[in-house]
Amino acid sequence: MKKPELSSTTDTIVSLSAMVIALASIVVSVWQGMETRKHYRLSVRPKIEIFYNSDSERQLIGYTMCNNGLGPAMITEKNIYIDGEPVPWSGFSGYDEMLKRLGLQPYLKSHGAMGAGMTVKAGEQKNIIDFHIPDENLYQEKIMDIYSRLRFEIHYESMYGESFICVVPR
DSSP states (O other), X not given: OOOOOOOHHHHHHHXXXXXXXXXXXXXXXXXXXXXXXXXXXXXXXXXXXXXXXXXXXTTEEEEEEEEOSSSOEEXXXXXXXXXXXXXXXXXXXXXXXXXXXXXXXXXXXXEOOOOTTOEEOTTOEEEEEEEEOOOHHHHHHHHHHHHHHEEXXXXXXXXXXXXXXXXXXX
């Protein structure tokens, strides 16, 4: 039996079909690569959050920082504001100027070390600052004073160099 011969029209259609399939394969491969890169970045994205804490029974007030993201966060900059004005990093604790302006020097219980270059692992929680105010009336006065006047701004990066900012309160 004789094999049917293909015409030049059939050859052209087969060749064009092969080219279209090859181009579609390339497009799908590039798209898949871009989606994979996006997934990798999202799978290690940090999310720094700062929480305001108050415990009226023990008369404690403070701020805690937590990385609730999936990857490490590298702190690039930290700013503290009182009444919208920047507070310089000063003294042994770094918080001396802030404590002086808020009238809280005698009530400082603890503070954490937080500065440029510090890395916060995923799920890690760090103390920023805590105050213990034993006088009930002063505690009630200072609890709103601290929350309304004090603002923290943390700039940080992911391991891919993406920049983020956490500001509390907004």
